[in-house]
Amino acid sequence: MPAPLRCPTCSAPLDLPPEHATMARCPYCGATALLTERGGSVHAAARHDPHADAIAEVLRQLRAGSKIGAIKEYRERFGVGLAEAKRAVERIEAGQPAGSIPPASPSNTKAALGCAIFILLAVLVAGVRLMRPRPQTPAPAVQTTPATPMPPSPVAEKAGPPAFAEEVMRFGSEGTGAGRFEDARSVAVDGAGRIYVAEYTGGRVQVFDSAGAFVTQWMADTRMPLLDLEADREGTVYVVQHGRIRRYEGATGRALGEVRRAGGASYDDVALALDGTLWTVSMHQVSHLAADGRVLRTINTREAIDEDAAPVRLAVAGSGDVYVMDRWTGEIYHLDPDGRFRDRFGGRAKPGAGGGMGGMAAPQGLAVDGKGRVYVSDMMGGIHVFDADGRPVDSFGSDLNPFGITFNGADHVFATNRNDHQVVRYRLTR
Structure with missing residues (x-):
């Protein structure tokens, strides 16, 4: 199979060009690539023009974590205003085309210095305003919310x-x-902050840096639905497809082999524990596996929990406690580190009752934060939060249709907003 055609500036996949075409434009970064044919295959080479060089430098700044640097670079390279440069960089950062880009103009040292001074002053003024003590005055009849700093991405702040x-x-x-x-x-x-997002069908796994900028993509099994993927701290990605768990090198997609299946088990989900072991679910069974696939413990959920218990999703807390979602009822089963059943909570709300605290319409995914709290994604009602004992705590993201959810090492929760074709990242505030 021929290698996919990639943009030489940002490595994004390029659409197959028409026959006899000599150039192609990247839909992601907007750079123009020269097309050549060698050995019967089409290859894309960098076209060394000001536009390609400028976009490459903007991407370099974003991947280095400097959004201000990327905006400054865009202003200097294309001779546009601050607002227009900010909009273009935010589109690139979100994985969208930059939009209409003006012809590149020569750099103007004074203008660049003025831009840098303006941005620096804006940051300093914002910091002074936040640190300045407010005079003590009697509370008004109607309370107002104190001003908060601008969030790190262009998301509108809401009052309340x-x-x-x-x-x-x-x-x-x-x-x-x-x-x-x-x-x-x-x-x-993974531990380096790389974000992996997988399609349900087609086997495509896209890789993004910690700022959400596209890095590359690779393919798992293209024929079977992809039920789940997990990533460990070293960057190994575990993919659940066709009842099997396969390992891949996350940064490249290189296959690393399959987790051994004991007794022909067919896996529906996998969760990674902090000690490097794996927890899996299959029909009426929860299994604890060593990293090489050896079975450490098997729990028959019909015997340990309920005759009708049918596990489909699971998550593991830092304490070793395991939380398992039921396929049919949406209930969460709490198992202790030794696999003993402790309690159940949550579940689907009754028809017409709505979601509310603890009641879910269409639970899909499970995750546990660093404090042991349990998060359940609800396709019809955002993300629900429970404490370690199953008591409802709060909910958020009511505007989402979340499916998969996961945490990074900094207590940031990531969710696939499936119906809007997005990934959303939240920072816990308490």
Whole structure:
């Protein structure tokens, strides 16, 4: 199979060009690539023009974590105003085309210095305003929310009391290009901050940096639905397809082999524990596996929990406690580190009753934060939060249709907003 055609500037996949075409434009970064034919295959080479060089430098700044640097670079390279440069960089950061880009103009040292001074002054003024003590005055009849700093991504702030979680980033849109999704259901984050997003069908796994900028993509099994993926701290990605768990090198997609299946088990989900072991679910069974696939413990859920218990999703807390979602009722079963059943909570709300605290309409995914709290994604009602003993705590993201959810090491929760073809990142505020 010929290698996919990639943009030489940002490595995004390029659409197959028409016959005899000599150039192609990247839908992600907007750079123009020269097309050549060698050995019967079409290759894309960098066209060394000011536009390609400028976009490459903007992408370099974003991947280095400097959004201000990227905006400054865009202003200097294309001779546009601050607002227009900010909009273009935010589109690139979100995995969308930059939009209409003016012809590149020569750099103007004074203008660049003025831009840098303006941005620096804006940051300093904002910091002074936040640190300045407010005079003590009697409370008004109607309370107002104190001003808060601008969040790290262009998300509009909402008035009202502080939420349980604050949205700080979202990226993606509908489509098949770089940074676009058709049916993204699974998300994982490794120890380096790389974000992996997988489509339910087609086997496509896209890789993004910690700022949500597209890095590359690779393919798992293209024929079978992809039920789940997890990533460990070293960057190994575990993919659940066709009852099997396969390992891949996350940064490249290189296959690393399959987790051994004991007794021909057919796996529906996998969760990674902090000690490197795996927990899996299959029909009426929860299994604890060593890293090489050896079975450490098997729990028959019909015997340990309930005759009708049918596990489909699970998550593992840092304490070793395991939380398992039931396929039919949406209830969460709490198992202790030794696999003993402790309690059950949550579940689908009765028809017409609505979601509310603890009641879910269409539970889909499970995750546990660093404090042992349990998060359940609800396709019809955002993300519900329970304490370690199953008591409802709060909910957030009511505007989402979340499917897969996961955490990084900094207590940021990531969710696939499936119907809007996006990935959303939240920072916990308490």
